[in-house]
Amino acid sequence: DLVGVMSSLVNDISKSEVKVKYTASEAAFLHLERLEPIREELLMAQKARGLDFPCPLDPLLAGVAQCWLAGFSWRELVETTSLDQGDVCRHVRKVIDALRQIPVLPKGLVPERLKNTAREAAD
Numbered sequence: 001d002l003v004g005v006m007s008s009l010v011n012d013i014s015k016s017e018v019k020v021k022y023t024a025s026e027a028a029f030l031h032l033e034r035l036e037p038i039r040e041e042l043l044m045a046q047k048a049r050g051l052d053f054p055c056p057l058d059p060l061l062a063g064v065a066q067c068w069l070a071g072f073s074w075r076e077l078v079e080t081t082s083l084d085q086g087d088v089c090r091h092v093r094k095v096i097d098a099l100r101q102i103p104v105l106p107k108g109l110v111p112e113r114l115k116n117t118a119r120e121a122a123d
Contacts, residue, residue: 002121011095020064021081037094099119
């Protein structure tokens with residue numbers, strides 16, 4: 001579920017013609033629903049300060065990322081979407097990079113269990 005959520009947070013591919021075979025897990029969608037109000041607050045705070053930074057919460061490729069975590073071969077993974085191999089690779093790398101940031105967050109900021117889960121997923 002964490003991989004699906006992280007995929008949604010780092011996804012910058014918004015091609016309307018992208019097709020995917022697998023969507024995010026139900027649990028990932030539930031987590032994303034809980035994050036939406038926080039995202040809205042962040043966007044409003046940015047706007048109030050004249051800032052305009054992307055704040056994606058797009059589950060388009062969450063299923064692809066979850067397939068990667070499940071151990072799909074590269075060929076199988078690429079076949080789960082209409083994206084080219086370079087875009088799939090770039091997205092998976094962004095997810096891994098984001099996951100690797102969680103374990104190094106200051107102590108007490110996030111639960112140790114989350115840090116361990118992120119570490120295991122990134123490895």
